[in-house]
Amino acid sequence: MVDGAGFTLYGTESIKGSDTAKVERDPVCDRSKRPKIFRVEPDEAKPGQKVTIKGENFGAKECFHGVAFSAAGPAKIDYTFVNDSTIEATVPEVRAGMSFIDVVAGGGNARSKGFLVQAK
DSSP: OOTTSTTTTTTOOOOOSOOHHHHHHSOOOOTTSOOEEEEEESSEEOTTOEEEEEEEOOOOGGGOOEEEEGGGTTOOOOEEEEETTEEEEEOOSOOSEEEOEEEEETTEEEEOSOEEEOOO
């Protein structure tokens, strides 16, 4: 029993120190740098085609959360994290029309200018 802890720690095994190697491997996500999207290439595409999102402050792969198309709602978007300034994404199966592309990184999210989803 630990004095002053009441019954909450009764029978709980000690942590027995920390795992320094595990702490060294954990990613450090910089939440102070907000991501920005400079351009999407090409600026229009059909569902199933790949687009490249160029910008800055996308962070490390472990800190990057994902890509979203406003026209797709909460649908999961297939993407590939290339580096801190480049993401490749596949246009989802949505109706033709204007959409926005959002990237969500450790420092927040960024929205592209209008992106045209072409008819299949």
